[in-house]
Each structure stands twice: as C-alpha cells, then as structure tokens.
Amino acid sequence: MNHIAAKPASVKPAPVETEALTLMLGDRVLLDRVNLRVERGQVLAITGGAGSGKTALLGALAGRPPAGVDVAGGVRVDGHLLIAQGGRLAPRRPLALQVAEVVGHHLGLDLRTALRRMADGLDRMGVPPAARRFDLPPEQLPESLRWACLFAMAAAVGPTVLLADAPAAGLDPTVRLRLLHRLADWARADGVALILAGRPEDGVAGPADHVLALRRGRLLPPIPLRTGPLEPLEPPGAARLHACGVGMSYPLAPGPRGEARSLAVLHGVDLDLRTGETLALLGETGSAKATLARSLLCLPPPTAGAVVWMGRDLMAAVPPGAREDPDRGGLRRARRDLQPLFPDPAASFDPAMTVGAQFGLVLESLRPDIAADRRDHRIDEALEEAGLRPEAALRSPAALSIAEAAHAGLARAILSEPRVLVADEPAASLSAEERDRFLDTLMAVRDRRRLSLILATERYDEGLRDAHRGIVMLAGRVVESADAGTLRTAPLHPYSRAMLAASRGERPALEGDAPSAFGQPGGCPLRRRCPLAREFCAQAVPELEEVAPGHHVACHYWDTVAEGAAEG
Numbered sequence: 001m002n003h004i005a006a007k008p009a010s011v012k013p014a015p016v017e018t019e020a021l022t023l024m025l026g027d028r029v030l031l032d033r034v035n036l037r038v039e040r041g042q043v044l045a046i047t048g049g050a051g052s053g054k055t056a057l058l059g060a061l062a063g064r065p066p067a068g069v070d071v072a073g074g075v076r077v078d079g080h081l082l083i084a085q086g087g088r089l090a091p092r093r094p095l096a097l098q099v100a101e102v103v104g105h106h107l108g109l110d111l112r113t114a115l116r117r118m119a120d121g122l123d124r125m126g127v128p129p130a131a132r133r134f135d136l137p138p139e140q141l142p143e144s145l146r147w148a149c150l151f152a153m154a155a156a157v158g159p160t161v162l163l164a165d166a167p168a169a170g171l172d173p174t175v176r177l178r179l180l181h182r183l184a185d186w187a188r189a190d191g192v193a194l195i196l197a198g199r200p201e202d203g204v205a206g207p208a209d210h211v212l213a214l215r216r217g218r219l220l221p222p223i224p225l226r227t228g229p230l231e232p233l234e235p236p237g238a239a240r241l242h243a244c245g246v247g248m249s250y251p252l253a254p255g256p257r258g259e260a261r262s263l264a265v266l267h268g269v270d271l272d273l274r275t276g277e278t279l280a281l282l283g284e285t286g287s288a289k290a291t292l293a294r295s296l297l298c299l300p301p302p303t304a305g306a307v308v309w310m311g312r313d314l315m316a317a318v319p320p321g322a323r324e325d326p327d328r329g330g331l332r333r334a335r336r337d338l339q340p341l342f343p344d345p346a347a348s349f350d351p352a353m354t355v356g357a358q359f360g361l362v363l364e365s366l367r368p369d370i371a372a373d374r375r376d377h378r379i380d381e382a383l384e385e386a387g388l389r390p391e392a393a394l395r396s397p398a399a400l401s402i403a404e405a406a407h408a409g410l411a412r413a414i415l416s417e418p419r420v421l422v423a424d425e426p427a428a429s430l431s432a433e434e435r436d437r438f439l440d441t442l443m444a445v446r447d448r449r450r451l452s453l454i455l456a457t458e459r460y461d462e463g464l465r466d467a468h469r470g471i472v473m474l475a476g477r478v479v480e481s482a483d484a485g486t487l488r489t490a491p492l493h494p495y496s497r498a499m500l501a502a503s504r505g506e507r508p509a510l511e512g513d514a515p516s517a518f519g520q521p522g523g524c525p526l527r528r529r530c531p532l533a534r535e536f537c538a539q540a541v542p543e544l545e546e547v548a549p550g551h552h553v554a555c556h557y558w559d560t561v562a563e564g565a566a567e568g
Contacts, residue, residue, distance in 0.1 A: 121152030206505025237275030247304030345409030356393030
C-alpha cells in the first residue's frame with residue numbers, strides 16, 4: 001500500500017486528502033491504494049507518461065472520473081477548480097463573457113467586478129495591460145496569453161484547491177516555466193493547494209514543493225534524469241562539413257506596387273562539423289534551427305551561402321531555377337553520406353508500401369553497388385542495429401507504434417552507411433521513456449559507426465547531454481556557440497541562460513513571448529524580453545564575437561548584470 005504525504009500531518013484538515021484511493025480501468029490498476037495529503041499553499045507535481053492515469057487521478061479528485069474508470073477508497077477535496085487538459089475555453093465567445101460566467105457562477109459577481117478580479121489575476125500572471133483583450137474570443141489570442149487567462153480566471157475565482165492537467169504543455173519551455181512559476185507563487189501566497197499533472201518533460205516539477213511519479217499504479221519519487229553521456233565522448237577529427245553564410249528566404253506576395261518581397265528566416269550562419277562530432281542546434285519555436293538543419297541537407301537548398309561537404313560545394317552544381325529539384329545538379333551523390341532523421345518519422349513513410357519495400361528502394365537508389373540478393377540481409381542488420389526485430393520489414397508503417405516508427409526511421413537513415421546524420425527533433429513525438437531509449441540507441445549507433453551528428457532540439461539539457469558542442473539560435477541567427485560543457489554550466493547569452501533555467505525547472509529571466517517572424521523588432525531580436533536590454537539594443541543587431549577560445553556570443557551587454565534583478 002502507498003502511504004504518501006506531501007507534507008507531515010498538521011492539526012487542521014488538509015484541503016486534499018485521500019485514503020486508500022484506487023482507480024481501475026477494467027482490469028488495469030491506474031492507482032493502487034494511495035494515501036495522499038496536500039496542505040494549503042503547497043504545490044505538488046504528479047508526473048507520468050501518456051496513459052499512466054494522471055488525468056484519471058485529477059478527475060477522481062474533482063469528483064468527475066473519466067468514463068470507464070472505477071473509484072474506490074476515500075477522497076476529500078475542498079472547494080476545487082479543475083483546469084482540464086488542453087486548457088479548454090469556449091470558442092468564438094468573447095473572453096469577457098466567459099469570465100463573467102465562470103467568476104460570476106462561483107462568486108455571484110457582476111461583469112464589471114468579475115473583470116476587475118480577472119485583471120488582478122492577469123497582473124499576478126505577468127500579463128501587461130496592453131496585452132489584455134477581453135473582447136476577443138480565445139482562438140484569436142496567442143496560446144501563451146490563453147493559458148495566462150485560464151490561470152488568471154482561476155486566481156479570480158480563488159478556489160481552495162486548484163487541479164491543473166498538463167498546464168501550458170504546448171508552450172516553449174521558457175514561456176511555460178515562467179507561467180508555471182507565477183501560478184505556483186499565487187498558490188503559495190493565497191494558501192491554495194495546487195496539484196500540477198503532466199509528463200516529466202512538461203516542466204511541472206520545476207515550481208513544485210514535492211514531485212511524485214505515477215509508475216505501475218503507484219505514486220513514487222521520480223527517477224533522476226541522466227545528465228551526462230553514457231560513455232566519455234571521443235574527440236572529433238577534422239572538419240568535413242562547412243556552412244558558409246547560409247541563409248534562407250521565402251517569397252511573399254508582391255507588394256502594393258508589384259515589388260518583389262521575401263521573408264528572411266535564416267541569416268548568414270557559419271558552422272563546421274568534424275568527423276565523429278555531435279553538434280546540438282538549440283532554440284525554441286521560430287529560432288530556425290530546423291530550417292538550418294534542412295538547409296545543410298539541401299532539402300531545400302539555401303537561398304544564400306554555401307554548403308561544403310568534403311571540399312565539394314553542394315550548391316555549385318545547382319543550376320538557376322533548379323532549387324526545387326536539386327538532384328538534377330548532382331546532389332544525389334551526397335545523399336548517401338548525409339542522411340536526415342525527421343521529427344514525424346511515421347509521416348515520412350509511404351503508407352502503401354511495407355517498411356522493407358521502402359528500404360529496398362533506398363538501397364536501390366543510394367547503394368546500387370549492393371547486389372539485389374544481399375539487400376534483405378542489409379535491411380535486417382539495419383533494423384536490429386536500430387533496436388527493432390527483422391520482422392518489422394514485413395509490416396506496413398500503419399502497423400508500427402510511434403516509437404517503432406522512430407526506430408525504423410533511424411534504420412532507414414543508416415542503410416546507406418552515411419557519414420553524417422542530421423536529426424531534426426527525431427524524438428519529439430515520443431514519451432519520456434521512449435525518447436530516452438531512442439536517444440540512447442541513436443548515440444550507440446553514432447559511436448559504433450563513428451558518425452557525425454547534428455541534433456536540432458528545443459530541449460536544452462537533452463540536446464547538450466551527448467554533444468561535443470552546441471549552437472544556440474534565436475530568430476534565425478546564432479546567438480551563442482561553445483562546447484557543450486560550457487553551455488550546460490555557464491552560458492553567457494541571456495537567451496541561453498533562460499533555456500538552461502527552463503531545462504532545470506527554474507524561473508527563466510525573460511518576459512513575454514517571442515515575436516512573429518513577420519514582426520521582428522529592429523536591432524536585437526530578444527530586446528523586448530531581455531533583462532539586459534538597453535536603448536542601444538534597438539539600434540543594431542549584435543555581432544557574434546569570440547569572448548573566450550571557442551566561445552562566441554552575440555549580445556551587446558553579455559558581460560553586464562541585469563538591472564534590478566528582474567523577476568521572471
């Protein structure tokens with residue numbers, strides 16, 4: 001039996017108490033006889049993978065378990081409010097009406113008083129007055145503002161217990177952690193018992209006083225995350241892949257006078273990749289890390305600069321107008337050496353063909369030197385090396401689980417015996433355990449084959465865990481590059497520091513959201529969010545400068561201290 005108390009028992013009744021709480025879904029035990037106690041002003045995080053029972057647990061605490069879930073044992077929860085998974089607000093209805101309904105229903109207030117309480121809640125969630133649009137429906141609000149409004153609505157109601165299922169899960173890490181810390185601050189200040197449920201990677205543990213993980217029907221302490229490589233990394237060899245001033249622009253509709261227009265999303269990036277080296281491309285949504293990764297593969301070719309592989313400019317043979325079909329320029333010969341891993345591997349397979357049939361086409365195209373009667377053996381070897389049984393070749397892509405599809409994508413990538421893998425969030429769709437297993441397999445393949453690897457990810461700690469170097473990208477520019485150890489422990493750019501803080505569950509020192517690619521501010525792209533920003537930041541984009549051997553930073557004031565120790 002579980003006996004788990006988030007805090008030693010006190011004299012006053014706790015607002016959340018369970019006694020031998022058991023949840024059953026058919027014959028499956030979701031929760032096994034748990035005794036749980038959460039005090040006022042306390043923040044508890046409950047983590048677990050998809051299907052672990054987090055939603056069922058919060059539903060049971062709220063008195064509304066999901067259909068099919070049977071509840072046994074004792075549950076007492078005082079004055080609760082539940083924020084459901086996905087943060088649902090009614091579509092196409094102005095926010096003001098929803099505030100009036102929710103706050104008015106709970107507190108019996110008129111619209112003006114309800115909106116005033118909502119404004120106070122938005123203050124506590126860090127939303128500036130200029131961003132408050134009570135006249136808009138939720139679908140016209142940025143996702144971060146929608147979540148802030150949900151949290152502010154909860155603060156306006158003032159429940160004794162707030163239950164939040166996967167709160168702010170779709171936001172970038174720096175924005176998500178800032179909101180979760182503000183929500184936890186409100187709960188502690190107002191004496192609200194707050195329970196946050198989410199996947200381990202969602203960051204709900206960051207602001208919590210106590211963290212419990214749902215594993216095999218029990219609430220247990222979480223398993224510590226691996227923070228370093230399984231084996232010491234071998235030093236890389238000579239540089240073989242070079243990017244020189246790589247840029248990418250996309251055409252837009254003509255202007256009012258018929259003038260040609262384009263949107264630049266990648267700005268003059270230089271990088272070198274050495275033999276056996278792992279390079280992490282780090283950045284959140286809109287950073288253009290995925291665009292850079294695909295540009296290095298010429299999928300599509302960049303619109304500026306050069307990509308040089310083993311002394312050969314891959315763009316030199318591409319004739320004008322052939323960028324949509326670069327293989328006509330002779331790039332096919334480089335496809336064998338440079339292979340991609342996609343963020344949605346299942347979608348990259350042809351649903352009408354078996355896995356093995358598609359692998360056969362890859363070998364036919366990239367390795368015609370392998371005889372047809374030897375291809376099946378090569379396919380079986382690749383599948384086993386990628387962590388699958390050879391029988392997977394006989395299956396259709398639809399018959400693969402999400403994790404199996406990711407491993408099959410890795411097997412396809414190594415079929416041609418490449419020298420470089422370029423991975424764009426290859427484990428983004430996997431659960432925490434599946435992702436760790438996949439990344440461990442990927443690193444084992446890398447080490448066994450002495451591959452160079454480029455790994456693009458928004459997960460700062462995960463990207464640097466098995467890397468030699470890292471590049472931090474913001475709005476299509478490199479803002480910091482250094483060895484992985486430096487970026488893990490002592491980054492200098494405020495954006496890198498914020499990503500590091502978010503990866504640790506700490507409060508990032510950035511305010512607001514990243515601007516749209518269509519509305520980038522002049523000067524430094526971070527200046528509207530940055531704690532170091534000065535007037536000069538609006539006048540010039542910072543140049544990438546070497547501040548120590550091998551360590552480059554693009555920030556006008558990287559060596560200054562933030563004024564006033566701004567709150568996240």
